[in-house]
Amino acid sequence: MKLFPAKTTSVKLLGILTVCLLLGLVMVAFLAPRKGTVAIPEVAAIVNPDAIRTKAERGDAEAQKNLGAIYAGGQSVKQDYQEAARWYRQAADQGHAGAQTALGELYEAGQGVPRDDAEAAKWYRRAAEQGHAPAQYSLAILYVMGKGVPHDNAEALKWYRQAADQGDALAQYNLGMRYYEGNAVAPDPVEAYKWLSLAAARGMPDATKARDDVKRTMTREQIAEGRRRSDAFVAKKPVTRTQ
Numbered sequence: 001m002k003l004f005p006a007k008t009t010s011v012k013l014l015g016i017l018t019v020c021l022l023l024g025l026v027m028v029a030f031l032a033p034r035k036g037t038v039a040i041p042e043v044a045a046i047v048n049p050d051a052i053r054t055k056a057e058r059g060d061a062e063a064q065k066n067l068g069a070i071y072a073g074g075q076s077v078k079q080d081y082q083e084a085a086r087w088y089r090q091a092a093d094q095g096h097a098g099a100q101t102a103l104g105e106l107y108e109a110g111q112g113v114p115r116d117d118a119e120a121a122k123w124y125r126r127a128a129e130q131g132h133a134p135a136q137y138s139l140a141i142l143y144v145m146g147k148g149v150p151h152d153n154a155e156a157l158k159w160y161r162q163a164a165d166q167g168d169a170l171a172q173y174n175l176g177m178r179y180y181e182g183n184a185v186a187p188d189p190v191e192a193y194k195w196l197s198l199a200a201a202r203g204m205p206d207a208t209k210a211r212d213d214v215k216r217t218m219t220r221e222q223i224a225e226g227r228r229r230s231d232a233f234v235a236k237k238p239v240t241r242t243q
Helices: 006-031 049-057 061-073 081-093 097-109 117-128 133-145 153-165 169-181 189-201 205-215 220-232
Strands: none
Touching (some): 049 061, 081 097, 097 117, 097 133, 133 153, 133 169, 169 205, 189 205
């Protein structure tokens, strides 16, 4: 058997190790995520209450509403519902629908103001009449429960419909259930399927279950029509729920 000098063997081994190292580096580079695909955490918005307060004190209704929301949520300030109500009211008195809805919510919950369902209904109505979907939905609920207003399913249906037409998922679910159950409206499985499908598409499990329940009572033709109506739906305008 031919023997190789130790020096020659060491050189060959060194060469093999170098090649292996280079191959390893290439594989790491290949398997590593590309720079363009690395997920970058979203940076939370920084709230500057002082800047917003300056605008609010100058009478800017949007700033007043936002300052109210800052105090209601305790964002960069100590949570203070009384202070929230004060700023919401200033914006609400100027006709700001979002502030009117938020003020109504405080009256309904009794946070920062005495609990007063009639006062809540008043502010919800002012915002609802401006076309504010969250207020329309909240006013419908008060009519269903007879809180601050007389119990009136027909009025509830009216406000549910207006909010649902704007794409409010909660209103769509409630409107669909009314068509399903025939509550203040003639039973209509096709309309029920339409509205429940729209609410289900927004991620409401209850709407999905109800839609599947009503589907079992429908003919193929009715199901096809319900799908056509839901596919053809276009919200009248975007909805932003009060936080």
